[in-house]
Amino acid sequence: MKEKIIWTVALVILLSLSGIKAYNIWLKKEDAPVEVKATLKENIIDIGRVAQSGESKATFEITNDGTNPxxxxxxxxDCDCTVIDWDSSPIKPGQRTFITLQYNNEITGFFEQKANVYFEKSKVVLLLIMRGTIY
Incomplete structure (x- = not known):
């Protein structure tokens, strides 16, 4: 009986170890998480007062401070009232990219629009905030 338990435990350990090795083979290098070190020049841009016939736009600058693209x-x-424009090309180390938020000026008064920036293979999220007043 003890011998059966020992063999069962040994089999479980062996299968566990082979599963870990199989997982490592399955997880390709390009699928591995990427360390993102990105900084925003400003994360809040106040565009001030803008006429309803004017353009409500803010451009955010992001720099890749890491060692990987x-x-x-x-x-x-936040809502469909904001149009977002950005370049989907990789950002090389030391390079900058720009994200533009454009708010729909249909409603007058104060507004504050937020946007979350998500990076490939990373849990890092950057928050962009554009605010102003439409008159």
Missing amino acids: IRIESIDA
């Missing part, structure tokens, strides 16, 4: 995977805004 990074890529913006997606950007989600």
